[in-house]
Amino acid sequence: MKKIKRALISVSDKKNLRFLIKNLSKFKIKFLSSGGTYRKIKSMGFECEEVSKYTKSPEILSGRVKTLHPKIHAGIMSIRESKSHRDELKKQNYNEIDLVIVNFYPFEKAISQKKNHSKIIENIDIGGPTMVRAAAKNYHDVTVITNISQYEYLIKNINQNKGGTSLEFRKKAASMAFGETAYYESLIYNYFNNNYSNKFPKKIVLGFNRIEKLRYGENPHQEGAIYSSKYLGLEKLNGKQLSFNNYSDIFAALQISKTFPKGKGTVIVKHGNPCGISVHNNNTESFILAHKCDPISAFGGIVSCNFKINKTLATQINKLFFEVIIANGFDKNALSILKRKKNVRLIDSKNYKISNGNNLISNMNFALSQDPDIKKFKNDDFKIVSRVKPSKKTFQNLIFAFNVCRFVKSNAIVLTNEKSTVGIGSGQSSRLDSCDVAIKKMNEFHNISNKEILAASDAFFPFVDGIEKLVQNGISGIIQPHGSIRDKEIVNFANKTGTILIFTKTRHFKH
Amino acid sequence: MKKIKRALISVSDKKNLRFLIKNLSKFKIKFLSSGGTYRKIKSMGFECEEVSKYTKSPEILSGRVKTLHPKIHAGIMSIRESKSHRDELKKQNYNEIDLVIVNFYPFEKAISQKKNHSKIIENIDIGGPTMVRAAAKNYHDVTVITNISQYEYLIKNINQNKGGTSLEFRKKAASMAFGETAYYESLIYNYFNNNYSNKFPKKIVLGFNRIEKLRYGENPHQEGAIYSSKYLGLEKLNGKQLSFNNYSDIFAALQISKTFPKGKGTVIVKHGNPCGISVHNNNTESFILAHKCDPISAFGGIVSCNFKINKTLATQINKLFFEVIIANGFDKNALSILKRKKNVRLIDSKNYKISNGNNLISNMNFALSQDPDIKKFKNDDFKIVSRVKPSKKTFQNLIFAFNVCRFVKSNAIVLTNEKSTVGIGSGQSSRLDSCDVAIKKMNEFHNISNKEILAASDAFFPFVDGIEKLVQNGISGIIQPHGSIRDKEIVNFANKTGTILIFTKTRHFKH
Numbered sequence A, B: 001m002k003k004i005k006r007a008l009i010s011v012s013d014k015k016n017l018r019f020l021i022k023n024l025s026k027f028k029i030k031f032l033s034s035g036g037t038y039r040k041i042k043s044m045g046f047e048c049e050e051v052s053k054y055t056k057s058p059e060i061l062s063g064r065v066k067t068l069h070p071k072i073h074a075g076i077m078s079i080r081e082s083k084s085h086r087d088e089l090k091k092q093n094y095n096e097i098d099l100v101i102v103n104f105y106p107f108e109k110a111i112s113q114k115k116n117h118s119k120i121i122e123n124i125d126i127g128g129p130t131m132v133r134a135a136a137k138n139y140h141d142v143t144v145i146t147n148i149s150q151y152e153y154l155i156k157n158i159n160q161n162k163g164g165t166s167l168e169f170r171k172k173a174a175s176m177a178f179g180e181t182a183y184y185e186s187l188i189y190n191y192f193n194n195n196y197s198n199k200f201p202k203k204i205v206l207g208f209n210r211i212e213k214l215r216y217g218e219n220p221h222q223e224g225a226i227y228s229s230k231y232l233g234l235e236k237l238n239g240k241q242l243s244f245n246n247y248s249d250i251f252a253a254l255q256i257s258k259t260f261p262k263g264k265g266t267v268i269v270k271h272g273n274p275c276g277i278s279v280h281n282n283n284t285e286s287f288i289l290a291h292k293c294d295p296i297s298a299f300g301g302i303v304s305c306n307f308k309i310n311k312t313l314a315t316q317i318n319k320l321f322f323e324v325i326i327a328n329g330f331d332k333n334a335l336s337i338l339k340r341k342k343n344v345r346l347i348d349s350k351n352y353k354i355s356n357g358n359n360l361i362s363n364m365n366f367a368l369s370q371d372p373d374i375k376k377f378k379n380d381d382f383k384i385v386s387r388v389k390p391s392k393k394t395f396q397n398l399i400f401a402f403n404v405c406r407f408v409k410s411n412a413i414v415l416t417n418e419k420s421t422v423g424i425g426s427g428q429s430s431r432l433d434s435c436d437v438a439i440k441k442m443n444e445f446h447n448i449s450n451k452e453i454l455a456a457s458d459a460f461f462p463f464v465d466g467i468e469k470l471v472q473n474g475i476s477g478i479i480q481p482h483g484s485i486r487d488k489e490i491v492n493f494a495n496k497t498g499t500i501l502i503f504t505k506t507r508h509f510k511h
Helices: A017-025 A035-043 A051-055 A070-077 A083-092 A107-113 A117-122 A127-137 A148-160 A167-195 A244-257 A283-293 A311-318 A332-338 A392-405 A431-445 A464-472 A487-497 B017-025 B035-043 B051-055 B070-077 B083-092 B107-113 B117-122 B127-137 B148-160 B167-195 B244-257 B283-292 B311-318 B332-338 B392-405 B431-445 B465-472 B487-497
Strands: A006-011 A030-033 A099-103 A143-145 A203-214 A224-228 A235-238 A266-270 A273-278 A302-305 A324-327 A345-348 A359-362 A366-370 A382-384 A413-417 A420-425 A453-457 A475-481 A500-504 B006-011 B030-033 B099-103 B143-145 B203-214 B224-228 B235-238 B266-270 B273-278 B301-305 B322-327 B345-348 B359-362 B366-370 B382-384 B413-417 B420-425 B453-457 B475-481 B500-504
Touching: A006 A017, A006 A035, A006 A070, A006 A127, A017 A030, A017 A035, A017 A148, A030 A035, A030 A051, A051 A070, A070 A083, A070 A127, A099 A127, A107 A117, A107 A167, A127 A143, A127 A167, A127 B127, A143 A148, A143 A167, A148 A167, A167 A203, A167 B167, A167 B203, A203 B167, A203 B366, A224 A244, A235 A332, A244 A266, A244 A273, A244 A302, A244 A324, A244 B366, A266 A283, A273 A283, A283 A302, A283 A311, A283 A420, A283 A431, A311 A332, A366 B203, A366 B244, A382 A392, A392 A413, A392 A420, A392 A453, A392 A475, A392 A500, A413 A431, A413 A464, A420 A431, A431 A453, A431 A464, A431 B431, A464 A475, A464 A487, A487 A500, B006 B017, B006 B035, B006 B070, B006 B127, B017 B030, B017 B035, B017 B148, B030 B035, B030 B051, B051 B070, B070 B083, B070 B127, B099 B127, B107 B117, B107 B167, B127 B143, B127 B167, B143 B148, B143 B167, B148 B167, B167 B203, B224 B244, B235 B332, B244 B266, B244 B273, B244 B301, B244 B322, B266 B283, B273 B283, B283 B301, B283 B311, B283 B420, B311 B332, B382 B392, B392 B413, B392 B420, B392 B453, B392 B475, B392 B500, B413 B431, B413 B465, B420 B431, B431 B453, B431 B465, B465 B475, B465 B487, B487 B500
Parallel strands: A006 A030, A006 A099, A099 A143, A302 A324, A324 A345, A453 A475, A475 A500, B006 B030, B006 B099, B099 B143, B301 B322, B322 B345, B453 B475, B475 B500
Antiparallel strands: A203 A224, A203 B203, A224 B366, A235 A345, A266 A273, A266 A302, A273 A420, A359 A366, A359 B359, A366 B224, A382 A500, A413 A420, A413 A453, B203 B224, B235 B345, B266 B273, B266 B301, B273 B420, B359 B366, B382 B500, B413 B420, B413 B453
């Protein structure tokens, strides 16, 4: 095992530097550094040579060029067992550098703190990643450390190996190093790309940090983990560890509830589909109505309230079984009521924002990328095609129903009363079957007499039969995309039965 | 507009190099190069200075250290409008380098061609990415070209700008350059990571190349594109451009059909869900049976045959309407029959392989990552819990039904006769509703008298009611995960009715 003789250290995050230097110096390792790291090491009372003195090349261009020197990079990259490499080093009077410790100033921090483009650009580190990449490439002979979390393991490994490190340790460290450089580079690329608002560039390179490994994936025989590229804005206040399916449903629920008018509305999600939505003005009532839509499916589901939960509502919710309860905050009293159930996950989502980033589905070989379906349609995207015209209120209620469609897996049929769902048909490959499911749900849990029941379809009805079934079951207004060759028949049927019919310009498929 | 005086050129792909050099030399640009690029430029009869002569520093370590020199990097990174930078350059006798043209040897090629780990490692380019990154950082003053597809635009821009380039051009080129370095780095990282078979590392960095922009995403008001990280193995032989939903369904269909026994089986997919599956030994029969499962849903769907389509089957298929037909090849006659419909997409999938890469769902802020559900369960993962025992054949048929469940969106109920589906219930938040849907489909399209009908459920039945409904409708054997507190009641009911019941160790949720 070869001993480490010389270490090059350049760290943006100077935490635990003393621990590192103190322990490395026990093995008589010579330090090479520059700038702030150099000054810090000196101030702690240790010997350290400045890079510019070492290379006999001045630090120039406001620090842009410091370590980009053959004496540094030959020292890192020489193959120790190659006689010609050793001879070349000797001839040039270069020394081997056996340990490279570099961490970068986080580029996401540069972006978030500095609004000035040229300051962000100045932050792009050229020398640091080059040293890290050179050392990682030569991991057979060189140890590269890129994160302060590795210091302890490094010292332990050096102690075990009497001043050297094990090849296994170096290889693993090289892998982590390329993780850092790849991630760093992905951030820079995406920063540049965002400036062009090019959502579908020729190359996409996505970097994510693991938040946590999950107990398992969708099923116990699959593994799973959750990653993020930025702070998610979710705070867990109570309950068991979140599962893969919890996360999946939480994102689905928030994608819905965060589109409601400010401070209003409840959605209950089960298996990625909403099974009840209401944006009733009274918050407690909105929960009751969302739950009433399909109380059987709601059992064990996920509630997301687009408002702060108070004591009254907490008492209501606590009578029922949900896996996760999400809200834009909880009153103190509400929290203590809900916390009585130790397992129920309570999530504060007041800092969560809907992403307008692309939806991505991938199996690593391919990636399907698309804009999220968040476009808000304007009134002139809708055309009243029936003889009977809706009141302003009914018109708005129909648009509400159509907006719910975008969150329901296709084929989607959504039945509503006012701005609450009363029946949701989803996931059927035949639109008529979705009508059946929605109607069945409605009849099971609702008394619709004297109520205005409206229906929305995520895509056009290919035949009259679907709309026929809806009208026969008490629906008085329908909103749907146009596009069937039988559109005319459908309009005729609406007129014959006095049904309100609105055509939309586009659909809301969600498969 | 500042003129370009000096260009550093180092290209792995030497295509169109003559075009480039010839046009650049018209503006009296001085060339700087090394190795193969240097020799090539000289051999074409142009002047060119070798990097090692320019830096007065020899190329050492078998080429590992060539351009990592302050004279090169200060030349690239100096801020032209800064007097102190200009003074420093002058003092060191360094010159400005205004144009950097570098492309990398594709790392994916290195991986696929060189099986030797140390040769792959040797391929990691350190100097090249450093020059590209330095130039891209300093795009305000320097032009960076990283792909031969940019040569034409570069020359055009230089012509327009009388020997210089526009800032807009340089910025865009910098963005592309960081795309190249980020992508390059992601490949290296994933190569290292794969060596550890660590599917959930602390950081994931994923790189993809765009295959094509799609007409739109899931809906016309969304944009979409398809990307890949390697050759997909799909060849389109006929038909219109594939849509976002086509791709999505094609991957879903192949994920199913490629799990069938070699050379057997047909699946029809609609909206991401199978609406018919058969692995009948006779290939034409397997199509007929898959289609018969739910001919209404199959209309406009996607067929995937795990075999070569012959003339007989082509004639059958051609009578019906499908958007996409996938097969492991087509007989010449079959192809000419199917091509009669100009719009139908024919896909040869014989080179397509199922990925064992993680499934990833992301909105760019978060990424949920999991193992794919591809584990094959062994016989001892199943436990016969009923008094009536299945024959060996029935046992295998039940396992077939359970395997189909993994492809059906939850809650999934799959009814089969032999190894063909006769009813599929999917996407319901109540398991009982999925039973209803599956039974309804079965009764609509099948005469089940004197046939052995088996059922599989992707998760356990919470109550007896589901299994009760199945048995009442002629199902004689059921396979399901255990886990309900009412499992005992369910076993009792099976025994009371002489139903075969198999418990599985784990479930097949797919939301």
